Amino acid sequence: MYTVRVDQPDCRFGNMLLEQFGGANGELAAAMQYSVQGINCDDPERKDLLMDIGTEELSHLEVIGVLTRMHLKPMKNKRNEAEADPLIAVIGGGGVNLYNSAGSAWTADYLKVTGELDVDLRGNIAAEARAKITYERLMDFTEDQGTLDALQFLMTREITHMKAFTLALESMGKPAFSIGRRPPTPGIVDQYFNDSTGVGQRGETDALGPWNQGGGWELVESPAFANLQSPVTGEREHGRPTNHRKHAAAAAKGKN
Amino acid sequence: MYTVRVDQPDCRFGNMLLEQFGGANGELAAAMQYSVQGINCDDPERKDLLMDIGTEELSHLEVIGVLTRMHLKPMKNKRNEAEADPLIAVIGGGGVNLYNSAGSAWTADYLKVTGELDVDLRGNIAAEARAKITYERLMDFTEDQGTLDALQFLMTREITHMKAFTLALESMGKPAFSIGRRPPTPGIVDQYFNDSTGVGQRGETDALGPWNQGGGWELVESPAFANLQSPVTGEREHGRPTNHRKHAAAAAKGKN
Amino acid sequence: MYTVRVDQPDCRFGNMLLEQFGGANGELAAAMQYSVQGINCDDPERKDLLMDIGTEELSHLEVIGVLTRMHLKPMKNKRNEAEADPLIAVIGGGGVNLYNSAGSAWTADYLKVTGELDVDLRGNIAAEARAKITYERLMDFTEDQGTLDALQFLMTREITHMKAFTLALESMGKPAFSIGRRPPTPGIVDQYFNDSTGVGQRGETDALGPWNQGGGWELVESPAFANLQSPVTGEREHGRPTNHRKHAAAAAKGKN
């Protein structure tokens, strides 16, 4: 798409770049997630969108692959460079493969494909946000101008895609919290379980925000939890809620 | 939290339930994703939220585990039942383990944790949507009332969490497409690359929607793509865009 | 070692047998665990033991492989048989490979190798117990006499090995709970944390046994936990313990 240029190869940075080639938030993950969703999609218009962006990500895979290859090439015969990524040096002779920076092989477990269009679009929005922040961090670790140019371009396109997926989701006209066909149980759906008593060992108070107060929320304190009406038995429960994590978190809160 | 009841154990359904115990969209994945994000979180209020919901998901893990165990128990000594999930029967003696329905071991590759709060919240919204649709599908495959009650409760809570994460994200007050610190390149960010010419072999027309027209979008047709200004070279490119996927998709479009 | 005989091939049972060929408790896992431990071992006598048993397990791998192959062979061309294990049928043409019954590839993550001899021996004792119970369960799922004979032999040898590893551990003369060089902190090491209050919603009482009463145990009730002397701060803690799991477990206890 444009000429990739590397002014100063840097093996250790090349190792980092593998994240966007064969890593969890990388271009293959993006290309496959959207393309596979596209194959499953029955909505012809959004299928076109999924295929368009899937195709673009596939071309990005090649761009990042070429860029990474340039940084890793010196590994082939130099012991010192090889230590930056022995897997690439010994197995690949300095060539890229679909690993991440830790040498873990790419896996389809990275993908989120549900066959439910609006759910998939939400997953894609999140995926693009992850890809954007990953590119940004990579840019923080290099000063090579040719590399920065390429990463800036790729990073920009992730925002483009994030926007497109968001608009495609909105245009479906579904209410924000309506997923699938089965409605949630009224009442229970509006209860926020405060799974901590707010009297942790360091005296921290529970946080309040729009996610648990106002707007129809019923803030269910732990003790009240005992009276939660079970949808199963039709009886009030009398136990206490699970409340360990808050305490452990408080306890483990470091002072560094 | 409430009494799990199974009226009629069903090994093959128990195998399906493993998806929510040790599967990609299941309760361990949810519990770990939110708790680990919570450990990394520097915002004390939303950290509290992440810990609250992480804790609740952990209790759900136990509910779904007990429910699944009840369905799988008959596997232990009956060859016919054992065929529903040989891994559970032979290795587990009819007991659950952190596998999905295909016997794949749970892996942290399922998690999306970036250490960037708003990005993580977007990932959590998508994760809750996936969990919701997974519970709905499981409900489509059973008629056992006790099981349906438990699944309805768990499904409802996913919507609750989805709502909480959405409100927590909104309350951060960040613009919708602003991720991290580095801005995208103006101009390029508003270009929608129509990676297909719209004259596929079956005559389908390209789809138009709010994701590529109006609102500041510049729809870049493939030919125009040749004139894209490269952020790298500062020169206009003269090539043609990558356009394979659309064609292949069109070609492969089945008639079934 | 002896002639493997199969009277009636049974593809679905062959699929189950894969657990002992390429599964977590199977013969390759045993052979590799002991052999790798042997390579690392500096004690020449127990190294000999590890190599002897590692070698025997390797011959068992071949026995179980041949036995499994006999059961799976009919898969090659018969659609109905192939459904018993499509991976074996399509990829292997009815031949075995190092998969378990769920088609998961064997992984060295199954191995427990620490390079600390007494720790490794404990791991081996446990591994042999697992292999034994796995063989027993397989025997519960077949009536083929030739197969039963082979499995009985292999199962017997696991007990032999369990015994040998136990005696090798005992002959090292180390106290039962002394691992490595660093001693545990006195006092704390004898505290049993009763991470539940014993007043669960269904009224179950906490269990008492030699693992938390008598013999030097200090049973630390949850409230008392607040006064645990921290080895870090030298101060008494004032929080409450983590106590969620017990409640959740109680709550989720089914009635089926």
Next chain:
Amino acid sequence: MYTVRVDQPDCRFGNMLLEQFGGANGELAAAMQYSVQGINCDDPERKDLLMDIGTEELSHLEVIGVLTRMHLKPMKNKRNEAEADPLIAVIGGGGVNLYNSAGSAWTADYLKVTGELDVDLRGNIAAEARAKITYERLMDFTEDQGTLDALQFLMTREITHMKAFTLALESMGKPAFSIGRRPPTPGIVDQYFNDSTGVGQRGETDALGPWNQGGGWELVESPAFANLQSPVTGEREHGRPTNHRKHAAAAAKGKN
């Protein structure tokens, strides 16, 4: 590329087809193996070949994906169909994902990429042979004409690629057993170690063939092995060879 047609959807066969979508010998594996090799390749002509075939395999991925999707679609709401592949039914709503027939996620561990062109070409020839036999076996398990037509086309192309890779390798003009720069040690390279004495418990005789007799081979019987000149010590070794496998194999040879 051509219209995929399915006359009679068949979920269990769709499950098998996943081998060529997300399996070890499937189209993604082929597309990625050749494309990644192409990125690493410094020979412009064979790089073009790798990219051409990598591109074609990518279009095949879409063909097989669409075909598989058609077979799996009925899974969505029917319990009986869902049992054919619960992972696809529950997680994918009947949509494909990059799994194999056993539900294992696609992994880059399937790829063989060395960055040494002639070595990679040998790997590709073998990969095409595997893909061919996989398609043939799938054809043995279906009678659906539309499906057979598609599989016949895809199978044919694997032979085309096998031929192209073979000719590309031959045109490099390298001797058959010359790999890399370092020559093997003369003498030792021509020794065939007969790691069994030929007097197994069932009296089988060792096999002789062009792989161990004639043509410069020195057949080193196990006893002679003791006199092998070590390249390390410069001394003759006096031990006996490793000879276990042959015996075990013989012993385990079944009578079924």
Next chain:
Amino acid sequence: MYTVRVDQPDCRFGNMLLEQFGGANGELAAAMQYSVQGINCDDPERKDLLMDIGTEELSHLEVIGVLTRMHLKPMKNKRNEAEADPLIAVIGGGGVNLYNSAGSAWTADYLKVTGELDVDLRGNIAAEARAKITYERLMDFTEDQGTLDALQFLMTREITHMKAFTLALESMGKPAFSIGRRPPTPGIVDQYFNDSTGVGQRGETDALGPWNQGGGWELVESPAFANLQSPVTGEREHGRPTNHRKHAAAAAKGKN
């Protein structure tokens, strides 16, 4: 539980600490192994034990997570620190995730869960021994006092758990080598197969110990192995045993 304190963050040590967060012998592995066993357990008393310790390990997961986070935090923006763990730096922004020190994602393949209580307890004893030695080694690699305090506490608790599991096993009153219901074959169970002749090339003699002499053992020399009565055929076998490993081990014994 107590305040975690880090005096001097150390990214490379933080990378090592990940072993106890998301590694094979780490706290998630322990928490999940015991909790899942607890869900499967039909013995109410030992189920309580499994749940108590599972809960405690879960709180340890949080302690180790917070500790590790403190050590890794400087990675976020510093290239030099980021090289200590590029995966954490680029994907996590310096935040922890469920990886081990090599960046491999946590997998349930680490767990040993059989659904047979005494077998599971043996596995837990071994698991605690492994966790103890892992903590000890970590302590060997840091001099940070706050970190050492936390690790000493966590290490101590592993010994506590090892003791509890041992006593729980003993209190079941089962004979040491009785697993499951099916007895081993008498005679064969007491034979120790000396899978090497004791005349290796370096003249080492076979080791003797309580694991192969005295106490009912029949030491079966390799030649005698030929006369082993097969449980399958009822005939004496006439082959020689597999004896390769011992020789290879002897041969490969280094002089360093």
Next chain:
Amino acid sequence: MYTVRVDQPDCRFGNMLLEQFGGANGELAAAMQYSVQGINCDDPERKDLLMDIGTEELSHLEVIGVLTRMHLKPMKNKRNEAEADPLIAVIGGGGVNLYNSAGSAWTADYLKVTGELDVDLRGNIAAEARAKITYERLMDFTEDQGTLDALQFLMTREITHMKAFTLALESMGKPAFSIGRRPPTPGIVDQYFNDSTGVGQRGETDALGPWNQGGGWELVESPAFANLQSPVTGEREHGRPTNHRKHAAAAAKGKN
């Protein structure tokens, strides 16, 4: 087999050596690939070959394991050495395990086993070529003479095996491109799809070679592809071919 000698232990090189112990092209992969193929093999002569070489590779596993152990041993207590491979240092106490240089656990996904003899032999030839180049690269990264001697021996044997497998394949007398029973479709099998138009943005011309011209090849230019006769519909297709990769590759071609 011969005495392994290490003059100067080198932890970082020991880490690299793990590739041949527990890596994708290593000795366990070779040993298992050939042995498992041997178990499945119905041709008694080539089964003997597979078992002979499988056995030899198993002895090589031990040689490389001992060699690697010698290099890694200093890791146990030295922080600086431990940083060369924290997984080995912390989990293994300086002992080897079946990991590759990136700490990924060995997986049977590395194996290529099809149960079709000539296909397997092709895979083995390629596997030996990979093992050879891997040994060569390792030799490029060390100057330790004892280590070099061992690697030279092991490398030499890979060529021996490559030759043996090649001759075994040739002696089967099958035509070069005949795999299985189903013949490819005439005509289509001889078409080389030039999936790029040869007028890339940088003006590169398409490569021609024996793999797409002469010898019966029909070079199908992209436009002509539109007229490819579909084996499915019997109709001429009118679309354009997939041609993206070539362009993307050209575009991404770096200048470094």
